Amino acid sequence: MQIVKRSEFGWGATGASSAKPTRGLVIHYDGSNQRLENKPHGACVVYWKNTRSFHRGPSRQWVDIGYSFGCCPHGVIFEGRGEGRAQAAQPGGNTTWYSVTLMSGPDETPTEAQIEAVRELRAYLMGKGLGAAVKGHRDFYSTSCPGDRLYRLVRDGTFAKPPKGSKTTPISSEEGDVSAQDVIHGKHIVMNKGEDAEKKVSLAAFLQEIETEQDQTQERLDRIEAKLDSLLVKLDDASK
Numbered sequence: 001m002q003i004v005k006r007s008e009f010g011w012g013a014t015g016a017s018s019a020k021p022t023r024g025l026v027i028h029y030d031g032s033n034q035r036l037e038n039k040p041h042g043a044c045v046v047y048w049k050n051t052r053s054f055h056r057g058p059s060r061q062w063v064d065i066g067y068s069f070g071c072c073p074h075g076v077i078f079e080g081r082g083e084g085r086a087q088a089a090q091p092g093g094n095t096t097w098y099s100v101t102l103m104s105g106p107d108e109t110p111t112e113a114q115i116e117a118v119r120e121l122r123a124y125l126m127g128k129g130l131g132a133a134v135k136g137h138r139d140f141y142s143t144s145c146p147g148d149r150l151y152r153l154v155r156d157g158t159f160a161k162p163p164k165g166s167k168t169t170p171i172s173s174e175e176g177d178v179s180a181q182d183v184i185h186g187k188h189i190v191m192n193k194g195e196d197a198e199k200k201v202s203l204a205a206f207l208q209e210i211e212t213e214q215d216q217t218q219e220r221l222d223r224i225e226a227k228l229d230s231l232l233v234k235l236d237d238a239s240k
């Protein structure tokens, strides 16, 4: 597994708050075709730095790049916010799931090396207690992300296979229990009629609501922090 630490991009410690994601991994894409596969790997590094600048800039105003990790077509894992941090990637799951973007757009198919990198990242995080589930951004929020191509691979379990390099037993992508998200999307409701099922559904919806509120509060705090930062810089400049 080849993981490039954020310090190698010249980034300091992330300002994102601590979190302990345990549910699983969420797949993202860029939204526009990047064609990094046909470019030298240096273009991926430039892409990663630009993405952080965009996320910290006026249109997003986040404290850091939005994602936990990225995986480029050359099979390299990039650290974003990294382990143990809240993200700005999938509202409703920013503190409970990890995020990874494939840095690509709707017309791009991930390379073998890139899929292997996602599997390696997942296996690594699972070794630290992360759940086995793999989802797409659109499972949380109405969005095109991660695009139809990547979402098909989410659904067919491609990312949930163990990395080829590993000799461990296959890991299931199914969650042990009914997830709040599944219940809310109605997948399990029909099968579990009755009072218990209803209680389960309302409890799951309640938990989901709390989780979403936590994420929104975190984003608000992040934005306030970013504004304070820029005010402090201005003050500093003014006093010179």
Ligand SMILES: [Zn+2]
Pocket: 027, 028, 029, 089, 137, 145, 146
């Ligand atoms: Zn996304």
Ligand SMILES: [Zn+2]
Pocket: 036, 040, 041, 042, 044, 045, 072, 073, 074, 075, 076
């Ligand atoms: Zn690359």
